[in-house]
Amino acid sequence: MMPLTELTVSRHNPLVDPSLHIWGWQIAVYLFLGGLVAGLMIIAGVRLIAIRPSQREALVCCTIGPIVGLTGLSLGMFTLFLDLSHKLHVWRLYTTFQITSPMSWGSWILLLVYPALVANGLAHLPEAIPALARRFPVIVTWSDFILAREWLVVAIGLSNMLVGIALGIYTGILLGTFGARPLWNSAILGPLFLLSGLSIAAATLHGILIIHTPDDERPTFADFLLSSLTKLIEAHPLDPKVGPVLAGADNSFLTIEAALLILFLIGNTTSTSVHQQAASLLLGGPYTAIFWVFVIGMGIVIPLILQSLELANRIRHTLAPSIFVILGGLALRFVLVYAGQQSHWLEALNR
Amino acid sequence: MNQLSRRRFLKIGAGSIVASAGLRQAARLAEPARAAAQSVVRRVPTFCNICFWECGAIASVRDGKLWKIEGNPLDPLSHGRLCPRGTGGIGAQFDPDRLRSPLIRVSHRGEDKWKAVTWEEALNVVAEKMQKIKSDYGPESFALFTHSLGGRFIQHTMRAYGTENITEPSFAQCRGPRDVGFTLTYGDDPRSPERTDIENAQCIVLIGSHLGENMHNTQVQEFAHAVGRGASIIVVDPRFSVAASKAKYYLPIKPGTDIALLLAWMNVIVSEKLYDKEYIDKYGFGFDQFAQIVQPYTPEWAYPETGIEPETIRATAREMARYRPATLIHPGRHTNWYGDDAQRSRAIALLNALMGSWGRKGGLWMPASLDIPAYPYPPYPKPARPAADNPGNKYPFADQSISTGIRDATISGQPYPIKGWMVYSTNLIYSLPSPPETIRAIQNLDFLVVIDTVPSEIAGWADVVLPESIYLERYDDLHTNPFKQPYIALRQPVVDAPADQKPNWWIAKTLAEKLGLGAYYPWKDIEEYLAWRVKAAGCSFEQLKRDGVILGAKQPIYFDEGAAATFDTPSKKIEFYSVQLQRAGFDPVPKYTRPDPGPPGSYRLLYGRAPMHTFSRTQTNPLLMDLESENSVWLNATEAVRLGFKNGDYVRLRNQDGVLSNRIAVKATERIRPDCVYMVHGFGHTAKGLRGAVGKGASDTQLMTRYKTDPLMGGTGLHVNFVTIEPEV
Amino acid sequence: MSRFAMVIDTRRCVGCNDCVVACKTEHGVPLGYSRDWITEELHGVFPDVRLEIRSERCNHCENPPCVSCCPTGASHIHDRGGVVLVDHEKCIGCKACLAACPYNARFVHPDGYVDKCTFCIHRVENGLDPACVSVCPTHCMHFGDLDDENSEVSRLLASRPYHSLIPEAGTKPCIFYLT
Numbered sequence A: 001m002m003p004l005t006e007l008t009v010s011r012h013n014p015l016v017d018p019s020l021h022i023w024g025w026q027i028a029v030y031l032f033l034g035g036l037v038a039g040l041m042i043i044a045g046v047r048l049i050a051i052r053p054s055q056r057e058a059l060v061c062c063t064i065g066p067i068v069g070l071t072g073l074s075l076g077m078f079t080l081f082l083d084l085s086h087k088l089h090v091w092r093l094y095t096t097f098q099i100t101s102p103m104s105w106g107s108w109i110l111l112l113v114y115p116a117l118v119a120n121g122l123a124h125l126p127e128a129i130p131a132l133a134r135r136f137p138v139i140v141t142w143s144d145f146i147l148a149r150e151w152l153v154v155a156i157g158l159s160n161m162l163v164g165i166a167l168g169i170y171t172g173i174l175l176g177t178f179g180a181r182p183l184w185n186s187a188i189l190g191p192l193f194l195l196s197g198l199s200i201a202a203a204t205l206h207g208i209l210i211i212h213t214p215d216d217e218r219p220t221f222a223d224f225l226l227s228s229l230t231k232l233i234e235a236h237p238l239d240p241k242v243g244p245v246l247a248g249a250d251n252s253f254l255t256i257e258a259a260l261l262i263l264f265l266i267g268n269t270t271s272t273s274v275h276q277q278a279a280s281l282l283l284g285g286p287y288t289a290i291f292w293v294f295v296i297g298m299g300i301v302i303p304l305i306l307q308s309l310e311l312a313n314r315i316r317h318t319l320a321p322s323i324f325v326i327l328g329g330l331a332l333r334f335v336l337v338y339a340g341q342q343s344h345w346l347e348a349l350n351r
Numbered sequence B: 001m002n003q004l005s006r007r008r009f010l011k012i013g014a015g016s017i018v019a020s021a022g023l024r025q026a027a028r029l030a031e032p033a034r035a036a037a038q039s040v041v042r043r044v045p046t047f048c049n050i051c052f053w054e055c056g057a058i059a060s061v062r063d064g065k066l067w068k069i070e071g072n073p074l075d076p077l078s079h080g081r082l083c084p085r086g087t088g089g090i091g092a093q094f095d096p097d098r099l100r101s102p103l104i105r106v107s108h109r110g111e112d113k114w115k116a117v118t119w120e121e122a123l124n125v126v127a128e129k130m131q132k133i134k135s136d137y138g139p140e141s142f143a144l145f146t147h148s149l150g151g152r153f154i155q156h157t158m159r160a161y162g163t164e165n166i167t168e169p170s171f172a173q174c175r176g177p178r179d180v181g182f183t184l185t186y187g188d189d190p191r192s193p194e195r196t197d198i199e200n201a202q203c204i205v206l207i208g209s210h211l212g213e214n215m216h217n218t219q220v221q222e223f224a225h226a227v228g229r230g231a232s233i234i235v236v237d238p239r240f241s242v243a244a245s246k247a248k249y250y251l252p253i254k255p256g257t258d259i260a261l262l263l264a265w266m267n268v269i270v271s272e273k274l275y276d277k278e279y280i281d282k283y284g285f286g287f288d289q290f291a292q293i294v295q296p297y298t299p300e301w302a303y304p305e306t307g308i309e310p311e312t313i314r315a316t317a318r319e320m321a322r323y324r325p326a327t328l329i330h331p332g333r334h335t336n337w338y339g340d341d342a343q344r345s346r347a348i349a350l351l352n353a354l355m356g357s358w359g360r361k362g363g364l365w366m367p368a369s370l371d372i373p374a375y376p377y378p379p380y381p382k383p384a385r386p387a388a389d390n391p392g393n394k395y396p397f398a399d400q401s402i403s404t405g406i407r408d409a410t411i412s413g414q415p416y417p418i419k420g421w422m423v424y425s426t427n428l429i430y431s432l433p434s435p436p437e438t439i440r441a442i443q444n445l446d447f448l449v450v451i452d453t454v455p456s457e458i459a460g461w462a463d464v465v466l467p468e469s470i471y472l473e474r475y476d477d478l479h480t481n482p483f484k485q486p487y488i489a490l491r492q493p494v495v496d497a498p499a500d501q502k503p504n505w506w507i508a509k510t511l512a513e514k515l516g517l518g519a520y521y522p523w524k525d526i527e528e529y530l531a532w533r534v535k536a537a538g539c540s541f542e543q544l545k546r547d548g549v550i551l552g553a554k555q556p557i558y559f560d561e562g563a564a565a566t567f568d569t570p571s572k573k574i575e576f577y578s579v580q581l582q583r584a585g586f587d588p589v590p591k592y593t594r595p596d597p598g599p600p601g602s603y604r605l606l607y608g609r610a611p612m613h614t615f616s617r618t619q620t621n622p623l624l625m626d627l628e629s630e631n632s633v634w635l636n637a638t639e640a641v642r643l644g645f646k647n648g649d650y651v652r653l654r655n656q657d658g659v660l661s662n663r664i665a666v667k668a669t670e671r672i673r674p675d676c677v678y679m680v681h682g683f684g685h686t687a688k689g690l691r692g693a694v695g696k697g698a699s700d701t702q703l704m705t706r707y708k709t710d711p712l713m714g715g716t717g718l719h720v721n722f723v724t725i726e727p728e729v
Numbered sequence C: 001m002s003r004f005a006m007v008i009d010t011r012r013c014v015g016c017n018d019c020v021v022a023c024k025t026e027h028g029v030p031l032g033y034s035r036d037w038i039t040e041e042l043h044g045v046f047p048d049v050r051l052e053i054r055s056e057r058c059n060h061c062e063n064p065p066c067v068s069c070c071p072t073g074a075s076h077i078h079d080r081g082g083v084v085l086v087d088h089e090k091c092i093g094c095k096a097c098l099a100a101c102p103y104n105a106r107f108v109h110p111d112g113y114v115d116k117c118t119f120c121i122h123r124v125e126n127g128l129d130p131a132c133v134s135v136c137p138t139h140c141m142h143f144g145d146l147d148d149e150n151s152e153v154s155r156l157l158a159s160r161p162y163h164s165l166i167p168e169a170g171t172k173p174c175i176f177y178l179t
Ligand SMILES: Nc1nc2c(c(=O)[nH]1)N[C@H]1C(S)=C(S)[C@@H](COP(=O)(O)OP(=O)(O)OC[C@H]3O[C@@H](n4cnc5c(=O)[nH]c(N)nc54)[C@H](O)[C@@H]3O)O[C@H]1N2
Pocket: B051, B052, B085, B174, B175, B207, B208, B209, B210, B211, B213, B214, B215, B216, B236, B237, B238, B239, B241, B253, B254, B255, B256, B257, B258, B332, B333, B334, B335, B337, B606, B607, B608, B609, B610, B611, B612, B613, B614, B615, B678, B719
């Protein structure tokens, strides 16, 4: 057959032509926050079951983590809401469950996240933020209620882990099931986004830990905010006993994430020409620079190096790797959300 | 896009759906069909006016609002299906750019500054100016430019006033050369709607005629059926047209060399004796001389001229002969190409004659008509001076008024001054080549009145602008064109005019009364007039109003069925050799002259139609603009690479006289020869009142500072302009 | 059972857009949006070129990813003919279905919900052809029931070569293009 030389499509629907751009920052941020929350939940769950309250790192994971998670989740649901074009009908999500729809699963999972995180956060809240507990004594009652029941602690921890894993995978699956967009259409996106979520969460907690050093024994919330700000600027030595746990975890997450990314790219480049074309968006197209500089370089390689040096006690723990990992995770979602929409089964030659 | 984000913004802000009250809001379509259950739908038969084909249609009004328009199944032109322009025709009704009331100029001519006035005031001014010109110069000094059926009553008023300078661009800018070329050969022309029996043709040859883009409905329908049943199709076009994509043979001819190809085909058919000998013996005149004359024009001779391989020429000639007489060499319609067009059309007529296709099934049928008496009016006054368009019979075979001839007379004042123009439904700035000449003529006028539906370019030059209601809001004269089966059709109002627009019959009648010519309008209103005519034709007006169309009895349309084989030529035969041409000093059998190649490095400017637009009249129709909002310039893909242009890049075209076009997007394509460029006519509007159209795409007319006049009939060949391409900065 | 389908003869289609504008008026599709459109696919180098012109719209896939991904059930398969529809009242405008459709057949209506071709089910249920089919001046479009082997669409598919769009995507489109 003669080669295809021109393809002209007369359609000009907004958001669809010349290439799809239905989803913007709202969805990228939503997926990012979803990943963060997922990671926070898993870590919180693990630490809840394994906690020794004397360890500050565990306290941060179990309590500050869930608080950040609840905030992130709410923000995420808000950005998702911002993206909806028929907003007044949003309640329709919760009058049905559509078994084949990742979004339906997602919206129900999101509902499970709240109680799980709240329960997890409550368990050790009095130790973690004593000022809060003094102001609201009922928190102590709830915490006591939970801690008095071993089975409940385990149940809360496990449910956080499970819901977290579901949520993390969901953020990837959401894109991965779109057969229509070859770049997304990969089973690896689920684990990839889960691992990326874990790394972001670990980095976030690591960062919080750096900011939230022991000399703030009993800070008021205002003190906490203020000292956090100052610590954003000056790097602080970290309690050598607790920092490495998170940095080390983050490094393992980043390593697996990198491996998954490589698998993802190999999967695409060895698949049909349509998938190759899709991968070329990242490997030799409009998104290549952002992908390599921000996602791989800044988001994975540099923090890996920095944290390895931290772990080897060659440098002090700083906020830098955390910020890089967080920005890298955000960049990963932006790149995939935008590039994925551009990938298509029919490459329009002539537009 | 903007509208969407704005709406979303409003929704988020106000928490409810707020419709933006903008200009385009008026253009919102009827509400979705889910409301249909409770709604009342009224269906009114009428016929379309988006082009001159005049297809029978049925408009639907839902809950008092114009909803849609579909073909009338009874109608022999549409067979129940309109073309896209017809379907989108309702957009003309809610076109936000429509004229809403009569306007009188308040500044100098050409500057769009107006005062809205009443009809009384406006028509008083028109009548007063007409009387003045009549008394100062005589009524012949007032000319009417008109186009389409809607102009009938205006013509009537002008004839009653005393002028014969009544002209339409459909002759000298459209089908004049073809009609003359065929009339010289057969004594009759292909008519409109064309007598082409595409329906039954087994071999169809299209020379230019870009059916499928040229959307003359019946022809396109029949063409598609022909494609479907596997008819052999031969397309000759420098551009790979839509029709070419359906063809068995596509001949990418060098522009302007069609006569060479036609001569070579005739040469093959004559030398291989492939013609219809019996037919020619019976009906032909001068065949032997003709055969002699075409002898030198072998395919080998034609090859370097046309770029078409001799073998292809032979193969296609034989292909045509294989299916004769059901071989139709389409006469074309817009044939003003190179200035030798009547002769090219004559060559096409002759090729048909060789096939024996005139009067035969699958060729060109003989039109059938109903006897519909004209309304009995008093006789018109006899003008003191003959029409001014063709002084001294300079173009001896012009058998209709030459629009550009009237323009010449207006510029030169010869043979006598033309001091007033009335322009009805023709955008002369677009339809006549060389706009500067049109403007020069307008500057010589004492008075220009334009009747239009939108503030078109020509309206911008007027002293008085009269807004007409659109076809869906008015009665017009009856449709009585002869066709395969005779019929009459009625245009009747579907909805009311939205503002102070009036129908042409009312304007013509009221003006006549103001001119003291009331005797020429003995009827009270148009319904009375129409009812009289329909009754006189032996039909029922009530039935016509109900059905839209009344069919007459079938008549023989082929010679074999008994249609009269008469030829209104001097010899009363088909003239292979034309003595009248020879006597007038022209070639009795068409000859080929090589077209001017144009300045080196430039491209010949070709143009044509887009299926969803009509000339310059549909670019404010929001529905049709939604389908195609600007034209593009087709440029051969290799040339585009050479010049460094990508598909979609904006450029400007500069013609041989330095005229620079509006910006236009490049369509870099494998569908056109490297020596020419192509664009759709009608875009690049400049009139600022055409808000939906102004500045979108480029105008071919603007680049036509040159034209080549056909010496036989005064048609203006328009394919003689050349352009270079400049990047848009 | 019935399985509605369209069979479109690309040899006859001239790309005139009548089907597009008819859909707009029939459904009051807002200006700037379209449920159907024309694609021109050109192969080769001048003058040896081949052009296929197609009228395209939602393929009413038998395996519609736009339905399976919809979180609210707004996108659904109608109980007659397998027609894929959107219930405007249920739609939240999440646009997952736009991402899921390999043909980009859907759009967000300015009123917020997602819209697309309905196969003119309101006409079909009244015994009429879809609006686009009924106006096409070249009679190149045919609508009917694939489960009825005597239907025009079944007979055309049995007698002529055809293709459908992006079959690799696995959606089982129900619009077929005769070549
Ligand atoms: N949609 C639509 N349809 C219309 C109209 C409309 O406005 N819109 N207008 C109607 C009217 S009034 C008319 S007159 C007709 C006009 O329509 P046609 O009679 O078909 O017009 P042409 O000028 O013959 O055709 C233009 C074609 O001729 C080709 N061409 C250019 N130069 C040459 C040449 O030197 N040789 C050959 N062989 N081909 C050449 C062009 O590439 C183009 O494909 O269309 C009618 N139909």
